[in-house]
Amino acid sequence: MRHHRLLDFLATFTVISVGLVTLIGLLSERGSAPASIADFMVQLVTVIAAVAVLIGILNLISVHLGRFVRAEHGWPYSLVVLVVAVAVIALRILDRADIWSGELEGEQVSLRVFEAVQVSLESALAAIILFSLVYAAYRLLRHGATVWNVLFGTAAVIVLLGWIPLENLDVLGDVRDWLVRVPVSAGTRGILIGVGLGTVTVGIRVLIGQDRSYRS
Amino acid sequence: MTPADLDLIAGWASLVLTLLVFSYLLGDNYLYRIAIHILVGAAAGYALIVAVESVLVPWMNTTILAEQGDRDTALMTALRVLGAVPLLFGALLLLKASPRLGPVGNLGLAFLVGVGTAVAITGAATGTIIPLAREAGEAVGDDAVDGIVILVGVITTLIFFQYIAIERQGTIRRPRAFRALSAIGQGFVMIALGALYAGAILTSLAIFSDVVREQLQFVLDKMGG
Numbered sequence: 001m002r003h004h005r006l007l008d009f010l011a012t013f014t015v016i017s018v019g020l021v022t023l024i025g026l027l028s029e030r031g032s033a034p035a036s037i038a039d040f041m042v043q044l045v046t047v048i049a050a051v052a053v054l055i056g057i058l059n060l061i062s063v064h065l066g067r068f069v070r071a072e073h074g075w076p077y078s079l080v081v082l083v084v085a086v087a088v089i090a091l092r093i094l095d096r097a098d099i100w101s102g103e104l105e106g107e108q109v110s111l112r113v114f115e116a117v118q119v120s121l122e123s124a125l126a127a128i129i130l131f132s133l134v135y136a137a138y139r140l141l142r143h144g145a146t147v148w149n150v151l152f153g154t155a156a157v158i159v160l161l162g163w164i165p166l167e168n169l170d171v172l173g174d175v176r177d178w179l180v181r182v183p184v185s186a187g188t189r190g191i192l193i194g195v196g197l198g199t200v201t202v203g204i205r206v207l208i209g210q211d212r213s214y215r216s
Numbered sequence: 217m218t219p220a221d222l223d224l225i226a227g228w229a230s231l232v233l234t235l236l237v238f239s240y241l242l243g244d245n246y247l248y249r250i251a252i253h254i255l256v257g258a259a260a261g262y263a264l265i266v267a268v269e270s271v272l273v274p275w276m277n278t279t280i281l282a283e284q285g286d287r288d289t290a291l292m293t294a295l296r297v298l299g300a301v302p303l304l305f306g307a308l309l310l311l312k313a314s315p316r317l318g319p320v321g322n323l324g325l326a327f328l329v330g331v332g333t334a335v336a337i338t339g340a341a342t343g344t345i346i347p348l349a350r351e352a353g354e355a356v357g358d359d360a361v362d363g364i365v366i367l368v369g370v371i372t373t374l375i376f377f378q379y380i381a382i383e384r385q386g387t388i389r390r391p392r393a394f395r396a397l398s399a400i401g402q403g404f405v406m407i408a409l410g411a412l413y414a415g416a417i418l419t420s421l422a423i424f425s426d427v428v429r430e431q432l433q434f435v436l437d438k439m440g441g
Contacts, residue, residue: 004319007319007320007322007323008319008322010323010326011319011322011323011325011326012326014323014326014327014330015326015329015330015333016330017330018326018327018330018331018334019329019330019331019333019334020334022330022331022334022335023333023334023337023338026334026335026338027338038334041331041334042331042335044301044302044305044327044331045302045327045328045331045332046271047271047272047275047302047303047306048302048305048306048309048324048327048328049271049328050267050268050271050272050275050306051267051272051302051303051305051306051307051309052306052309052328053263053264053267054264054267054268054272054306055306055309055310057260057263057264057267060256060260061260077249077250077253078253080250080253080254080257081253081254081256081257081260082257083257084253084254084256084257084258084261085257085258085260085261085264086261087257087261088257088258088261088262088265089261089264089265092261092265092269102217102218103217103218103219104217104218104219104222107219107222109222110265112222112223112226113226113258114258114262115226116225116226116227116229116230116233117229117230117233117254117255117258118255118258118259118262119230120229120230120233120234121233121234121237121251121254121255121258122255123234123423123426123427124233124234124237124238124251124427125237125255126420126423127237127238127420127423127424127426127427127428128237128238128240128241128424129416129420130417130420130421130423130424131241133413133416133417133420134417137413137417147403148402148403148406151403151406151407151410152406152407152409152410152413153410154410155406155407155408155409155410155411155414156410156411156413156414156417157414158411158414159410159411159414159415159418160414160417160418163418178362179407179411180411181362182362182365182366182369183365183369183404183407183408184407184408184411184412185366185369186352186365186366186367186368186369186370186373186404186408187369187373187404187405187406187407187408187409188408188412189348189351189352189366189369189370189373190369190370190371190372190373190374190376190377190401190404190405190408191373191377191405191408192344192348193344193345193348193349193370193374194373194374194377195340195344196340196341196344196345196348197340197345197374199336199337199339199340199344200337200340200341200345203333203334203336203337203340204337206329206333207333207334207337214322214325214326214329
């Protein structure tokens with residue numbers, strides 16, 4: 001228990017000292033000693049984050065391997081994850097080893113697989129979001145009319161209709177332009193400034209040791 | 217095998233994977249789940265490759281495995297020790313899995329949190345709060361009426377998101393003036409969210425039509441010989 005308290009103190013001390021040194025460096029003039037120290041800190045964190053990603057992926061692979069070996073519920077999906085992950089890594093290793101000969105010499109096969117698999121799947125997923133969004137809008141309309149629903153729906157409809165190139169209805173486009181330029185920009189700026197203020201508040205709480213949730 | 221054969225295989229793979237994802241429109245099914253697990257496997261593989269090739273290998277080559285050259289031994293030792301520090305902190309994260317040694321793993325996390333917090337504070341202040349507040353103020357100079365609407369919108373939106381209240385006769389309520397301003401702010405937020413929602417629909421519609429066009433084009437090309 002005493003060891004834990006010492007380690008907790010060390011963790012809090014690390015957060016505060018490292019955070020303050022980096023903050024001072026980031027706010028200092030470029031090229032100065034504090035700024036160089038901050039750059040170095042960020043570089044260290046990049047490497048730690050890369051190790052964390054590595055640990056996360058190895059954990060994912062071990063979890064799916066365990067599910068497959070124990071033939072748990074959904075093991076075929078775990079097998080798919082393992083086969084694809086290993087195939088991608090193996091293809092990259094073969095690319096690096098420059099193993100391809102003939103017409104494929106110098107070809108980056110792993111990049112082609114990336115385009116065929118990753119890009120296709122992500123595009124298709126982004127495309128079917130359309131149906132979820134339209135269905136959610138339909139459910140909102142069925143939910144009953146309140147002042148806020150009406151404002152939300154009217155703004156959405158004006159923006160959607162404003163994009164249709166209707167003859168003699170340029171006024172819709174003008175209304176849409178004004179809506180986006182004035183009230184939408186005001187609301188968005190207010191939300192973003194609020195998010196920024198929230199980030200600064202939480203950050204200061206962490207740096208003065210008030211928020212220590214990272215220890216749990 | 218030729219690059220053209222690779223393109224053909226990639227085209228068919230892309231078509232099959234797109235159809236697997238679109239099968240979700242008929243309801244959650246095993247074809248969709250296979251597609252999602254393929255995505256997870258591929259993303260994990262690529263994330264590992266990027267972490268190793270773009271971050272870890274260059275870092276190790278310039279520190280731990282650096283060539284001595286003209287540098288003296290003390291400098292090289294310092295460089296190697298320094299190179300090992302983030303790897304050690306990263307390795308400490310492995311201990312988070314153990315209930316007994318978990319607090320040791322917090323040290324690695326503490327380093328990440330400390331630097332991350334400093335970067336977040338600087339980014340939020342210099343990249344969001346100051347420029348957006350300045351833009352809102354400058355809008356009044358460009359067009360008085362629109363500028364005032366923008367300024368009122370920004371201020372009332374911020375009031376809508378604050379929860380300062382006072383206790384009066386046993387009930388906790390926000391001051392009346394704040395409630396009125398907050399209602400105006402809520403209106404601006406609703407209009408902004410409605411417009412952003414419409415923007416999301418338009419974007420996904422554009423992606424949907426592009427995906428369908430691309431796959432149909434591939435099928436028609438193959439059918440045409």
